[in-house]
Amino acid sequence: MVLRHELSTLMYIFLASILCMFTIIWLHQPHPPTSVHLATTALFPTDTPTPTPSPQVTMSSQTSSDGIKELRLKDDGSTFSFTLTDTTTHVGSVIFFQKSGDVSAMSIPFNTFSPANTYFFLQETLNGQTHFLVFNTSGEDFANGQKYLDVTSLFSAFTSDYTISDVTGWGSDSFLYINVKARQGDGKVTYGLDLPSQNFYSVGIYFP
């Protein structure tokens, strides 16, 4: 009985030593911070502030990365109109407008302008489906005579294996990143649309 008592004491000491050892090993592993500590977490806004819409007219805008171009959307309930302004000369003109109806919503994404401001893209909801439209910033038509390219329709014609989940922005002045998901399964891929050729290319990595 004394021996059993001695053995159980030794076992407890052994277990405590092992626990101590593993605790120290774990503490010495690198643990990067995963969140801002509480004092500052409360300062992080959870939503991007959006302008309070007036009953009749909603305005929103985005500037180009270099600040030289500004695209403004005016939604008066019946028409979406887009005005493009050169901020250095303060000269602006309506570059596109769309009557609401089948198109229930339009917006200007944060990354709307290509890096050298050659193109910009918009997002619209048409008959409940999201479409992404690309325009020449100069206002000129594309080679096929179209005012804009409907990326969603072009991609649907390119492949039926994937659907567009988001158009995120520009990899270069003429290369638009498109995130797609597989129609079957959970596959996610990033494609790029080369504007001059209007060809799609798999980027090879996914830009989440």
Add this chain to the structure above:
Amino acid sequence: MSKKKNSRKSAFSFIARFIIGGFVVISVGILTWHLYPQQKIVVGCANSISCGKELSGKIENNASGIFHTKKVPPPQISDVLGISKTVLGATLPPGEKHIYVDLARQMLYAYQGKNIVMQTHISSGKWNPTPTGDFTIWIKLRATRMTGGEGADFYDLPNVPYVMYFYNDEVGKGLGYSLHGAYWHNNFGHPMSHGCVNMRITDAEALYNWTEPATDGETTYATDDDPGTKITISGVAPGQ
């Protein structure tokens, strides 16, 4: 009497075992501490080629840039690029300036005291992760050249605008991590860089003119009298 003696012996035995056990555990702990030292995160250069060599300002208006095999015309550095003359927080009460970068949301928040003066999308490291922790700006450059990568990933970018290099004890000044404007992509809100925090040019300009040390010419060093603004980078970027 014998029972009392036995219980005293038992208590003494328990205390003795407790002390010996504690001594053994502490000894094992000290031995482990010395044999298994704390592992530090090894951080590489932000720009693998220009790292450590090109941490000085350089304006090259006639140069041409390359990013992932595509030629990229750099912005011409002149006053024309100073579109916004508004200084962040000019109408707000003075307060300590602090920048927070949330890698999970790919957002940057700049505070002056308790007032937020900027909230915008950024692009953190994709091919090389942006380090996390608390940092301090040590130098501000109006523009510099950044070079790195290899093969299809090679990039050579002159006139990278509004560069604010930061450091801490683990991420040294020579590693070249910074906040700066990016003119070769517009995919903010998604990781795109080789470790630096990319921003829209106008956002980088506004931050550059707001952060400390107070901008003085094309190259501004932080000093004891004018220390750099603090930056806290936290979270895990999407896809990492």
